[in-house]
Amino acid sequence: MKVDVAIVGGGIAGLSCALYTAQAELNTVVLDTGKSQLKPISMVYNYPGFDEGISGEELLSKMKKQADRFNASRIEEEVVKVEKEGGVFKVRTDNSEIEARYLVIASNLDTRPLEDMNLPVEVNPLVPSGKIKQVPGLPWNGATEIENLYVAGLLAGLPTQSIIAAGQGAAVGMAIVSKEKGKPHVWHDK
Numbered sequence: 439m440k441v442d443v444a445i446v447g448g449g450i451a452g453l454s455c456a457l458y459t460a461q462a463e464l465n466t467v468v469l470d471t472g473k474s475q476l477k478p479i480s481m482v483y484n485y486p487g488f489d490e491g492i493s494g495e496e497l498l499s500k501m502k503k504q505a506d507r508f509n510a511s512r513i514e515e516e517v518v519k520v521e522k523e524g525g526v527f528k529v530r531t532d533n534s535e536i537e538a539r540y541l542v543i544a545s546n547l548d549t550r551p552l553e554d555m556n557l558p559v560e561v562n563p564l565v566p567s568g569k570i571k572q573v574p575g576l577p578w579n580g581a582t583e584i585e586n587l588y589v590a591g592l593l594a595g596l597p598t599q600s601i602i603a604a605g606q607g608a609a610v611g612m613a614i615v616s617k618e619k620g621k622p623h624v625w626h627d628k
């Protein structure tokens with residue numbers, strides 16, 4: 439399978455990123471094991487737009503439907519290896535291999551894809567539990583020093599709240615689309 443954009447991790451940040459790249463007609467696939475940290479939260483009261491709160495599971499379900507609406511593909515499998523060969527990213531699960539021109543790592547608790555790409559990893563000091571890592575020194579749009587490789591979500595060094603992960607995921611998507619177009623991307627609905 440060959441795609442424009444492969445996203446490892448379909449939690450808050452990965453799905454938000456997928457919405458933006460898929461809407462811009464970049465062939466986008468999200469690989470996900472369904473273990474977003476937000477999923478078990480019975481009621482989230484701090485996500486703007488849901489004034490009476492929303493369960494983490496329902497929020498993720500709505501984000502999946504929104505990405506699906508713009509034809510993002512979703513594969514519910516664990517990514518076991520990522521590599522870059524000849525300018526193309528290879529994303530492997532036990533059942534499939536995907537080639538992608540852009541790779542977004544949004545796997546939060548799982549830092550293996552960062553290690554596969556030899557990115558430096560340290561504890562994210564903005565998340566008090568100490569369980570979340572980050573790639574130090576990334577810009578807001580998650581661009582790394584490796585061409586076409588981006589990091590989204592808490593792994594990009596964000597504070598803990600999900601709306602921030604969603605916003606940064608969108609910024610990653612916008613950055614990829616802007617790079618493709620060669621000018622700043624704008625999505626304005628009528």
Ligand SMILES: Cc1cc2nc3c(=O)[nH]c(=O)nc-3n(C[C@H](O)[C@H](O)[C@H](O)COP(=O)(O)OP(=O)(O)OC[C@H]3O[C@@H](n4cnc5c(N)ncnc54)[C@H](O)[C@@H]3O)c2cc1C
Pocket residue numbers: 446447448449450451452469470471472473474475476477479481482483484485515516517518544545546547548590591592593598599600601603
């Ligand atoms: C107990 C708790 C309560 C919280 N409560 C709130 C709250 O009330 N409000 C709030 O705003 N935030 C809350 N948060 C924080 C919120 O969960 C995070 O901000 C948000 O989930 C971060 O988004 P993310 O996309 O970076 O990671 P996640 O949403 O965790 O998504 C990462 C995704 O990557 C997938 N993945 C990982 N490795 C792989 C792999 N190798 N292959 C394929 N897929 C993979 C996982 O299955 C997961 O779906 C809470 C967190 C915790 C721990």
